[in-house]
Amino acid sequence: MKRILDNFIVLEGLDGSGTTTQLKEIVERFDMQSIPVHATFEPTGSPFGKIVRSVLKKEIVTTPLALAHLFAADREDHLHNPVHGITGMIEKGETIICDRYLFSSLAYQSIECGYEKVEELNDFPYPRFIFYIDTPTDVCMERIYTRNEETELFEEHSYLNKVREFYERAFSTLPEEVNFIRIDGRKTIEEITVEIESVLKDKGLL
Numbered sequence: 001m002k003r004i005l006d007n008f009i010v011l012e013g014l015d016g017s018g019t020t021t022q023l024k025e026i027v028e029r030f031d032m033q034s035i036p037v038h039a040t041f042e043p044t045g046s047p048f049g050k051i052v053r054s055v056l057k058k059e060i061v062t063t064p065l066a067l068a069h070l071f072a073a074d075r076e077d078h079l080h081n082p083v084h085g086i087t088g089m090i091e092k093g094e095t096i097i098c099d100r101y102l103f104s105s106l107a108y109q110s111i112e113c114g115y116e117k118v119e120e121l122n123d124f125p126y127p128r129f130i131f132y133i134d135t136p137t138d139v140c141m142e143r144i145y146t147r148n149e150e151t152e153l154f155e156e157h158s159y160l161n162k163v164r165e166f167y168e169r170a171f172s173t174l175p176e177e178v179n180f181i182r183i184d185g186r187k188t189i190e191e192i193t194v195e196i197e198s199v200l201k202d203k204g205l206l
Contacts, residue, residue, distance in 0.1 A: 035205075075105070138157075
């Protein structure tokens with residue numbers, strides 16, 4: 001059985017679901033309570049993560065499997081880097097909130113690389129909490145287009161529908177020790193924040 005990291009909270013959802021916005025909102029709630037917290041995200045800002053972002057922005061062309069390996073390398077460093085790794089910060093008593101984690105790889109890279117292969121590359125610990133902002137694909141695409149930015153590699157309607165299916169597969173095998181909370185992504189930003197905050201208060205983290 002995979003190790004489960006206490007005080008590790010992950011936000012997941014399709015592109016356009018609002019995970020980045022919620023990361024900022026929930027961290028603010030921790031700050032208001034003067035609770036040590038570290039906000040982070042994947043791909044990271046490390047050299048590995050920067051290469052991943054260049055691929056996603058279509059600045060670098062590579063194979064789907066190479067990209068899956070890059071994501072996994074970035075995640076290994078994110079977790080276990082001896083200077084600023086997540087596991088070390090948790091051991092020091094910090095709560096970690098992460099915008100995306102291994103479930104994003106299982107959802108996105110599995111389409112072209114196969115679920116079993118991506119799962120093999122991502123033999124990492126589970127977070128204690130997963131908040132999945134479940135947002136209809138049409139709503140996500142509308143939000144993506146209103147950004148007035150060039151779409152990234154995976155921001156296409158048919159692709160996101162497949163991503164949703166692999167998310168469901170990944171979440172269907174979670175151990176019961178992991179707190180999985182599905183949230184309606186059509187709610188307002190404030191409503192989603194309040195729902196997340198309520199769960200964390202109930203579990204004693206806030």
